[in-house]
Amino acid sequence: MDLFFKYLQYEKRYSPHTLTSYHTDLGQFAQYLQKVYEITDAAEADHAIIRSWILSLVQRNLEPRSINRKIACLRTYYRFLLGQQRIKANPMLRIKAPKASKKLPGFVPEEPFNNFLDSFTFEDTFEGQRDRLILEFLYGTGMRLAELINIEHANIDLHAKTVRVLGKGNKERIVPINDSLYTCLEDYLAYKKAAVSDNNSEKLLVTTKARPLYPKFVYRVVKKYISLVTTSEHNSPHVLRHSFATHLLNNGADLNAIKDLLGHASLAATQVYTHNSIEKLKSIFEKAHPKA
Template identity: 85%
Template sequence: MELFFKYLQYEKRYSPHTLTSYHTDLGQFAQYLQQVYDITDAAEADHTIIRSWLLTLVQHNIQPRSINRKIACLRSYYRFLLAQQRIAVNPMLRIKAPKASKKLPAFVLEEPFNTLLDNFTFEDNFEGQRDRLILEFLYGTGIRLAELLGVDHTDIDHRAKVVRVLGKGNKERIVPLNDSLLNSIAAYEAQKKQYFADNNSVKLLVTNKARPLYPKFVYRVVKKYISLITTSEHNSPHVLRHSFATHLLNKGADLNAIKDLLGHASLAATQVYTHNSIEKLKSVFEKAHPKA
């Protein structure tokens, strides 16, 4: 398994988030094999054993989306074993994934969020400007949490008004920055220089001890402020990415342009946002049309 994870990390360039999830999934599968079938090598499991594990997950009310991720993990693993000639037949060829219900991406409403950024008084110090920048960066660019944490000072080109982002699979893309976001970056950088006498940090966003920010920190900041404008439980950093795409689409932005901004590999991943836009069109129709 360790060889498999090195393969995913260094050859397939999987994200740290995916690697963590796959570690968990394979660990659970290995534990099941040992406890139920007294098998210590996953290469010995056939499709009936794998199916029994998946059935157990269903019986424990695990969501279809989570089960599908575990199936994707096992498919990658057994393809790897087949390529390494550890197995002669891929047992995952006889496994079908359950259908998962499609959920519309959660997003915050445009007006309340912009009111938060414009009217909320963020403290005029390092911490206050950092909190504001986290919110505005995620919403103003639509980049992923991992991408935000990876942004260095040198990745930002103030003159060209762009930021260089390293996305999934180490794919680099250029994302434009609006004037408001550039002003927030400048205000934060000024506070950062005052707060740290010797500022040698390469990363743009850091903790109070000049260490790079970590995911839980950003989650806490986003939840703190989003909770001020909505009672929804959907208040993670990814919701701001959804909001970025949904608001652009509602304003008439081209779907292919949004795809490139988000760093999606295919248009299929971006098309999910059209459903939110269609729901808005329905709402406008029902309010405006005399026969609605």
């Protein structure tokens, strides 16, 4: 398994989040094999044993999406074992994943959220300006949480008004910086220079002790401010990414352009946002079509 995770990290360049999830999934599978079948090597498990583990997950009422992620982990693992000639046949070929209901991505309402960003008075401190920048960055660029906390000063080009984002699989993309975000950046950098003792930190977003921000920190910030705008349970950093895409689409942006801005590998991943925009399309239809 150690060799497998080195393969994922250095050759496949999986994200730290995926690596952590796969560590958990494989660990749970290994515990199941040992406890139920007294098997200490996953290479010895056949499709019937693997299916019994999946069934046990279903019986525990685990979400289909979580089960499918665990199945995806095992598919990757057994393909690796086959490539390493540790097994003669891939037992995952006979495993079918349960169907998961497609949940439409949640998003914040466009007008109230924009009014909030324009009118809310953030604290006139380093912390207050950092909170503001977090919201503006997530909503203004549509980047992922992991991409946000890994932004370095070298990735920002204030002259060209762009930010270089390192996405999944170490794929780089260039995202434009809007005027509002540009102003936030300038304000934040001034406060950071005055408030943070170690200004040699490469990371753009840091704590007052110059340590890089971590996911839970950003979650708390986003949840705090989104709750002032909406009572919806959708208040994670990823919701601002969904909002970015949905609002762009509602205002006539090209789907391919949104795909490139989000860093999606295929258009299929971006098309989910067209479902969120159907109400907008209905509204336009009712106003414009003579038979509506």
